[in-house]
Amino acid sequence: MTDTVTAETAAEPVDLLAKFDPIIQTREALLAAGVEDPFNLVMEQVLSPTRAICNGRDTILLGTYNYMGMTFDPDVIAAGKTAMEDFGAGTTGSRVLNGTFRDHRDVEAALREFYAMDHAVVFSTGYQANLGIISTLAGKGDYIILDIDSHASIYDGCAMGRAEVVPFKHNDVEALEKRLKRIPEGAGKLVVLEGVYSMMGDVAPLKEMVRIAKAHGAMVLVDEAHSMGFIGEHGRGVAEDQGVIDDVDFIIGTFSKSVGTVGGFCVSNHPKFEVLRLVCRPYVFTAALPPSVMASSATSIRKLMHGGNKRAHLWENSRTLHKGLRDLGFKLGTETPQSAIIAVIMPDLEKGAMMWEALLKEGLYVNLARPPATPAGMTLLRCSLCAEHSAEQVQTILGMFERAGKAIGII
Amino acid sequence: MTPAEVDERIRTLIEPFNKKGVAIEDSTTFAGDLEFDSLTVMDFVAAIEDEFDIIISMNQQAEIENWGQLVVAVHKLQDS
Numbered sequence: 001m002t003d004t005v006t007a008e009t010a011a012e013p014v015d016l017l018a019k020f021d022p023i024i025q026t027r028e029a030l031l032a033a034g035v036e037d038p039f040n041l042v043m044e045q046v047l048s049p050t051r052a053i054c055n056g057r058d059t060i061l062l063g064t065y066n067y068m069g070m071t072f073d074p075d076v077i078a079a080g081k082t083a084m085e086d087f088g089a090g091t092t093g094s095r096v097l098n099g100t101f102r103d104h105r106d107v108e109a110a111l112r113e114f115y116a117m118d119h120a121v122v123f124s125t126g127y128q129a130n131l132g133i134i135s136t137l138a139g140k141g142d143y144i145i146l147d148i149d150s151h152a153s154i155y156d157g158c159a160m161g162r163a164e165v166v167p168f169k170h171n172d173v174e175a176l177e178k179r180l181k182r183i184p185e186g187a188g189k190l191v192v193l194e195g196v197y198s199m200m201g202d203v204a205p206l207k208e209m210v211r212i213a214k215a216h217g218a219m220v221l222v223d224e225a226h227s228m229g230f231i232g233e234h235g236r237g238v239a240e241d242q243g244v245i246d247d248v249d250f251i252i253g254t255f256s257k258s259v260g261t262v263g264g265f266c267v268s269n270h271p272k273f274e275v276l277r278l279v280c281r282p283y284v285f286t287a288a289l290p291p292s293v294m295a296s297s298a299t300s301i302r303k304l305m306h307g308g309n310k311r312a313h314l315w316e317n318s319r320t321l322h323k324g325l326r327d328l329g330f331k332l333g334t335e336t337p338q339s340a341i342i343a344v345i346m347p348d349l350e351k352g353a354m355m356w357e358a359l360l361k362e363g364l365y366v367n368l369a370r371p372p373a374t375p376a377g378m379t380l381l382r383c384s385l386c387a388e389h390s391a392e393q394v395q396t397i398l399g400m401f402e403r404a405g406k407a408i409g410i411i
Numbered sequence: 412m413t414p415a416e417v418d419e420r421i422r423t424l425i426e427p428f429n430k431k432g433v434a435i436e437d438s439t440t441f442a443g444d445l446e447f448d449s450l451t452v453m454d455f456v457a458a459i460e461d462e463f464d465i466i467i468s469m470n471q472q473a474e475i476e477n478w479g480q481l482v483v484a485v486h487k488l489q490d491s
Contacts, residue, residue: 143468148453158469167453167467175457182466376450 021137029254030100035353038368038383048072049260049388054365060400062383063367067340068229068310069388070260070300083295091288095122096277099288107298111267114301115236115251119273122294126225126254127153129264132282133221133250134192135161142188145179145213147171147204149197149375151223159218163190170197170375173208180216188364189218195238196226199374199382200333201341203231207242214247221250226339229304230311230387258304261297263289310387314340317385317394324398329411333380343369344381344401351408352379358404364397417463417486424458437479463489 019191031037036055045053049069051059070076082184083103093099104122110194111120123129134157138144144158147168158165166183176191183189191213193204204214206222213220222238232240235258239245249270255263277283315337325344333343346352349370356368367382374380389397405411412420422435428451429435433444441447447455456467465488467475475481 164466164471167469168465169453169457178461179466181466182460372449377448 001383020190026108030349030353031275032059032351035352035357038353041360046071049386050390050393052365054360057360057363059360059363059365060389060397061365062385062389062397063365064386065226065257065384066260066386066388067226067314067384068258068260068304068307069386070258073260073300073303076260076296076300079299080292080296084290084292085288087291089292090290093287094284095288096284101288101291101294103291103294103298103304104288107263107294107301108265110148110298110301111265114234115267116234116303117251117267118269118271120265120267121273121276121280121283122263122289123283124263124289126252126264127156128282128286129252129254129266130154130223131157131160132280133252133266133276134190135220135282136156136276136280137161137221137250138163138188138190142190143183144190144192144323145176145183145218146192147194147197149199150192150194151198151225152373154194154223155190158192171202171204173205174318176209178211178212180218183216189213189216189219191218193220193222194226195222195224195231196339196341198341199369199380200343201226201337201339201382203227203238203338205242205246206239207244209388210239210244210247219249220247221252222248223252225254226259226341228253229307230314230340235304235307235311253302255293256295257375259297259300261293261300263293263297277281296380307387314387316391317387317389318342320391321383321385321397328405330396330401330405334386340385342383342385344383346379346381347410349379351410352381355404355408356381357411358407359400362400362404364400412486412489414482414486417489418482420462421459421485423484424462425455428455435478437477437482439478440476441478441481442476459485465489 009358043052043054049066049071052059052061087101091099108120108122119409123132130153138161140162142163143166144153144163145166147170149170166179168179193209196203210220224240227237229235229239236245237249250266250268251266255261318337322342326332331345346355352368359366369380369382371377460467463485475484
């Protein structure tokens with residue numbers, strides 16, 4: 001052993017970022033064509049749930065998941081302000097140590113009321129809710145059977161728990177059943193489904209899938225992130241709408257969509273559910289959300305229980321935009337409007353980025369979604385509607401799509 | 412079923428997915444030589460699973476990069 005390393009024996013440094021060179025090149029090529037960077041947009045001012053100043057322009061927001069427009073609800077804002085003044089800016093600690101304040105308990109009570117379920121656990125984000133619950137439920141030797149188009153947080157939860165992951169073709173009931181039949185007898189089984197799939201905005205056949213999962217002795221988890229607040233009689237999601245919510249063991253949701261704040265949660269009637277607070281690492285080893293966020297969320301959730309009129313207007317907006325875009329000749333992700341998401345299918349990434357930019361210049365923000373987030377390598381312009389979009393705004397949006405689509409040569 | 416029989420049956424299954432008619436040897440890779448994307452992998456795996464009435468989990472798929480490894484894996488799975 002010597003203290004010095006000679007020049008001859010020094011190992012060549014390996015750049016760990018070199019593997020991302022193809023992504024850097026794709027991005028540079030896109031920007032070199034003169035397109036505004038779709039993944040670097042700044043909202044300089046937010047004027048309402050549906051309007052912001054983006055990159056210096058007054059812009060209609062049609063890609064924010066702010067389905068029920070709760071971000072500017074006066075009661076939601078007031079509750080957050082009061083909690084911040086009374087409890088401070090942050091928790092500086094884990095939920096299991098010093099990070100559970102009055103309002104963390106209250107928001108979990110609000111969730112139990114909203115879903116009429118026995119237990120609710122709040123996480124710092126929806127991503128962490130999936131990561132934590134899935135990885136803790138299904139460990140080595142267990143099986144997770146999931147839709148191939150599941151969200152990244154679901155896949156990451158599977159990887160973290162090291163369960164055997166068995167995907168099936170998107171929304172294919174028969175493919176799910178075949179796989180369930182082949183799982184070794186006696187193995188733990190968790191079927192993971194989503195109510196609304198966020199890329200195409202399509203709804204899952206939960207009625208059949210939950211029945212089949214139960215018939216094969218599997219536990220069922222449904223992510224209802226994109227349905228809470230406006231699908232189902234009480235806004236509890238697709239499982240409620242299709243009449244199978246009582247057979248779902250775990251519902252995952254988020255505050256960053258209809259609720260209008262940030263945070264994630266899991267609700268359940270399982271008698272042993274509370275043990276997860278002790279064993280779920282993404283719950284234990286992270287800081288609890290600020291009290292202001294909890295108070296705003298609790299107020300918002302309770303208001304969503306009485307949001308019938310807003311819900312009806314949101315569906316009206318979804319139907320009008322879907323029909324309008326189809327009549328203009330755009331190719332859409334679903335035959336009928338199934339949710340508050342309408343995906344417009346672009347011929348390729350280049351045309352998609354051009355269309356995205358043309359819309360932004362018209363004063364409209366939508367999400368540009370591309371692989372690997374999208375199924376089948378598609379490029380999508382994803383529109384998510386808000387209950388606060390006025391009927392006039394929807395017509396304005398259609399005019400913008402028509403002009404941009406003709407300019408780019410898509411319609 | 413012998414490894415040779417497994418090989419033969421999967422060779423029939425891969426035909427519709429092998430659009431460029433790449434000659435398949437044990438060292439032929441799915442991502443590289445056959446240019447399979449994730450959707451093609453899913454459909455191809457489903458065809459094998461249905462044919463042999465087995466499950467090839469994503470964890471197992473991650474270990475299979477070439478034809479030879481696939482034949483060995485399927486032979487082992489259908490035997491168990």
